[in-house]
Amino acid sequence: MRRITALVMCTLFACLSTNLLVAGETDSTLSEAPEIAPVRAELNGADTTWMLVSSALVLMMTAPGLALFYGGLVRKKNILGVMMQCIFLMGIMSVTWALWGFSLAFGSDVLGGFVGGGDYLLMKGLLLELSGDEVVAPMWGDSGLPAMVFMVFQGMFFIITPALICGAYAERMKFSSMVLFSILWGTVVYCPLAHWVWSDNGWLFTGKYEAYDFAGGTVVHISSGVSALLCAIMLGARRGFGTEPMPPHNLTYTCIGTALLWVGWFGFNAGSAGGANAAAANAFVATHLAAAAGVIAWACMEWGTRGKPSILGACSGAVAGLVCITPACGVVNPLSGMILGFAAGVFCFYACTNLKSKFGYDDSLDAFGVHGMGGALGALLTGVFASSAVGGPEVSGLIDGNVNQFINQVISVFAAGAWALVGSFVLLKIVDALLGLRVSEDDEIKGLDLSQHGEEGYIFL
């Protein structure tokens, strides 16, 4: 580590600067980078450590976290189908991200800022290099992180986002179609969104329409939630939906998965601070309290309306709280976080019970009800509770009288939702034409475990 730190020198940086985001230092575009005086970027050991740990935590959210959370909710003939979706997405989304996804999301503007360019295709400019007789790591701007660390951290978000959509088409989507849809969705829907919201000059990141999205309320939760709703509607309901009982087959798994998601979310949110700093501390505590308030809110809603608080309700409340605090945790304090979590518990409870039954769509595991609705609520409440004490002197929200910020949050919700809706619609049509979206009726009755993978989750021996 010391050796690498000592070696990240300006001469080296000059060689690599065409591939690094140094736009924050000047107003020049990247193509003019050779004119910029070399930046001396030092690797910060504490920040790098936290970001490596956070990356691992976010990966843990997809599997085992989400795999168990969703796995417990399906019928037992489909548990491997769900687990395979999560594990396989870890495979293909990681590779997609490294080869072109990261570049499309975080490369310099092309198409008028619609998407990132090819700066980092095939991890160009991110890999360790030999300079003289020393191995050096290209740094990510002035973040103090090796560029590779930033790339892999963001990659974990790229994995979990399509995995969240699995909840909507669970128990009926063809595996091959799921794979193709996820690769296309990541490339066409996620990458542009991430570019708008998180790249240094994205239109939702800076300027007139700047919206706060600290850790992915729009990019991850609204986009996946809205796409999930569309999947549920376009694939149609599961066979027997509404007539046959479809209770969760193992809520023990769901509970374990929830606990893993909760822990992993510390990497997701506090890791989005980009280092081991005060923003990370605030995000961590706000995240935790939002989840806690969510548990209480949803379980108490059930207690009050149905007589009993359920474990599934408590778990759903935790996830709803976590979703809601995601965009906010960099600009609201933990007490506001508690309010967000509580609001999410109540709001998503109604979204998953009343709203779903009213419209009759089969969002099997409530990906839209929790992530879409919770994400939208979080984005809006971020615009209400944003505070300069947390986000810095330029940050304020509706309670401080900043109406414009709230409007920007509304715009970001609709921009993300609309893009996800249009993109997903086109992609689902394409995949449907190429491969078909659903498994055959026989295969659906048999279950995805046997029909798609030739295995069984529970074997009697």
Add this chain to the structure above:
Amino acid sequence: MKKLEAIIRHFKLEDVKNGLSEAGIQGMTVSEVRGFGRQKGHKETYRGAEYTVDFLPKVKIEVVVADDLVDKVVEIITNSARTGQIGDGKIFITALADVVRIRTGETGAEAI
């Protein structure tokens, strides 16, 4: 020879097993089963979706005894499995044609 199939409550299994062992019954087979009789099912709610569960979980004990022991075994099971509430279960008694011990090939009462 008779085969007795007793459907009982889960938490009574230990009492029934002990009662039968004390009476000299040397073997039994136990399985988890579901079904319903007069005891009503219940409702379960998952995120607002309500399901009525008619098939209630019970434990089934199968035990094979010589004819002269049937009354005694029935008495042991009824006494140790009874709570007095609906849902205590039932005992089905059937005549058994034969029994074979696989290891030795013994048949009939010898094989029980």
